[in-house]
Amino acid sequence: MFEDKKDIQLQEPEQDQRPDWVKDSKTLTNSGLPDEERDWFCDARPTPAPKSNRIMEKFFNWARANSLWILAFGTGCGAIELRPLITARYDISRLGMQPRPTPRQASVFMIGGYVSIKTLKRIVRSYEQMQGPKFVVAVCSCAINGGMYWDSYNTIKRIDEYIPVDVYVTGCMPRPEAVLSGFTKLKELILAGKAEGQNLYAEKFDWYKANQKKIIHDWNMPDYNW
């Protein structure tokens, strides 16, 4: 039965069965954009980025783990935990971490709290603009299971279904120590070569995109924000 399923996946989908963002195997339609804006944006589909050879990759992973540049996305109360981390008491800069104001330069995406549908759009956009390898740390219970917004009409429950998350930090709210231990865990994952969220996102692009488009109805951005 499992093999049958595999066969179905391998078949080229019919024209009407294709998701509306797939033009062909390498191009996206960008159907959410107005016609006059389509030329402005890249329509290539993301592909998994190849790794270097084993020894170099190990060295690069060491550098990545020791130079985590954080893009803090202050969606909820968890964002306030980043401030004490930067100040003298916890001082993440001694671990080689620093906050970075632009997604282009950051390597860790920190989602601080509940994610409303409106914010999810910006999260997807920022996440896709980051250059890989990129890692995601979701802070607070709201990002894990909705937390106190579990039954809310405009809040998503699991951020994991929309972008790949490497480390969750539980708590409502977690102490700065907990966030710090989350980053330490992320470092361990990177050093072990297990933090490959970027490639996962590229491989399961259709699944993530379907989940995102199910929630975000006013999709007025490219299908992948290069």
Add this chain to the structure above:
Amino acid sequence: MNIPVKLIWSFLSLAVVTIWGLTLNGIVHKIFARVQGRLGPPVWQPFIDIIKNNAKRTTVSHGIMFYLGPVFRIAGGIGTYMFIPVIFGSEIFSNFSMSGDLLLVMYFIFFGQLGMALGAGEGGHPYSAIGVSRGLAQMTAFEVPFALSVISLAIQYQSLDITQIVAAQQGGFLNWTLITNPLAVIAAMISMLGMNMYNPFSVVIAPQEIPIGPPTEYSSSFLGLLATNRGIFAGAKLILFMNLYFGGATNLFALLAKTFSIYMFSVFIGAAYPRFRTEDSIRFFLKVPTAIGILAVLLFSF
């Protein structure tokens, strides 16, 4: 020494200066952290950051000029360095110093920033444009006292050759420009504060204000290139200032000690002061430092 051999030595000394410049950057981060009561990143953090940025697997370019921006920037850095004699009396460390190299070096200091301005402009981010306009305005302002100071030096030593200017300062610290022409040194040191872009003249990068300024859209290896250039350019500028105003260096140890002390001047001021507003920063350079520069020129003209 023929040109290929000279090139090899120049690039070897370039590597030394790059490492020294990046180490200085690391030390500066440490000092700022200690002033703020933090432990701060390790001194070798700039190297790790450069490795990480170059090891990124993807990168995004917005066009040819965007791509060339960091290339021009690092060409400006290397160009500045290549025409400055590093160690006086050493043939290996004299680079491509020649008569009139001072003018060429002053041009190269400008060159990188102009290239970067074009490249960052094509990135299309509003913060880039704000950063670029601030950077060019401030650069034009701090070039005035610096140029006046260099003119004063040219009159004083009757030369635009950096090697000759260093040669004229040999024989004890009483011969340094610092003692013989203090007004020019004051004007130049103030304009160096603007060049190094630490507080109070950090309007270009301006953290928390226009988050990171011109390089907002630059990622991955572009950023690695810009960070490498920060090391080269810091080293080259410090060696230029050391040559012009502090008697140059006759050995590597003197070079390291002098460039470190010159850098600390702007670092200590940067750690102690808040940021100027853009218009205040530009006006600042065009008032007292320019007046001091004019005085320095007048003093040696008659």
